[in-house]
Amino acid sequence: MVEEEVNVDVEIKSPANKFHMFVGRLQHLPKATRYVQDGEVRVSKDRIEAMDFEKKVIQWRVLEGPLKTEYNSILKTMKVSPNHGGPGSMVNWNVKYERIDEKVAHPERLLQFLVEVTKEVDGYLLSGE
Numbered sequence: 001m002v003e004e005e006v007n008v009d010v011e012i013k014s015p016a017n018k019f020h021m022f023v024g025r026l027q028h029l030p031k032a033t034r035y036v037q038d039g040e041v042r043v044s045k046d047r048i049e050a051m052d053f054e055k056k057v058i059q060w061r062v063l064e065g066p067l068k069t070e071y072n073s074i075l076k077t078m079k080v081s082p083n084h085g086g087p088g089s090m091v092n093w094n095v096k097y098e099r100i101d102e103k104v105a106h107p108e109r110l111l112q113f114l115v116e117v118t119k120e121v122d123g124y125l126l127s128g129e
Contacts, residue, residue, distance in 0.1 A: 001072065005096045008111045012122040016082040016089040020056040022125060023078065044068075049075065056080040067110065072098040074107070076114070091118050 012019060044065030051058050062074040077094040093114045095107055 001099050001101065003073070003096055003098050004106065005094060006106060006108070006111055007092060007094050008115055010091045010093070010115050010118045011083075011088060012091055012118060013088045014122050014125045016056055016080040018125055019089060019091065019121065020053070020058070020080045022121060024051055024053075024058055046076075067107070070100055070104045071107070072100055074110075078114075093118070 044067055045063045046060040047063055049059040049061050057077065057079045059075060059077045062068060062071075062076070067074055073096075075096045077096075079092045079094075081090050081092070083089055093111065095110060095114075097107055099106075
């Protein structure tokens with residue numbers, strides 16, 4: 001199979017620096033999100049491939065978990081950009097993946113999950129906890 005990719009943008013109210021710093025510290029994520037997708041807890045073992053504080057980019061490679069039963073490889077990239085001329089930020093998620101075979105769906109559910117996690121983290125950061 002060939003490598004493919006999907007993207008989604010999520011508008012948030014948090015400042016870009018604050019959001020990027022929080023997500024870059026994975027140990028904080030359980031405080032802000034439940035990691036539940038389709039009614040079941042989703043756990044995967046990811047490795048940070050790259051982190052650029054200046055550009056506010058983080059890349060994770062999925063090493064183990066349910067996604068690895070359908071995809072040979074998955075690389076998730078998050079880029080946070082401040083909104084120009086207004087408050088808040090834009091979070092862009094890019095997922096590069098290689099399906100095991102053509103019967104496997106594109107990872108639209110993963111994109112939806114990333115949107116939900118992004119909104120949950122944004123809400124947590126805005127609550128001031």
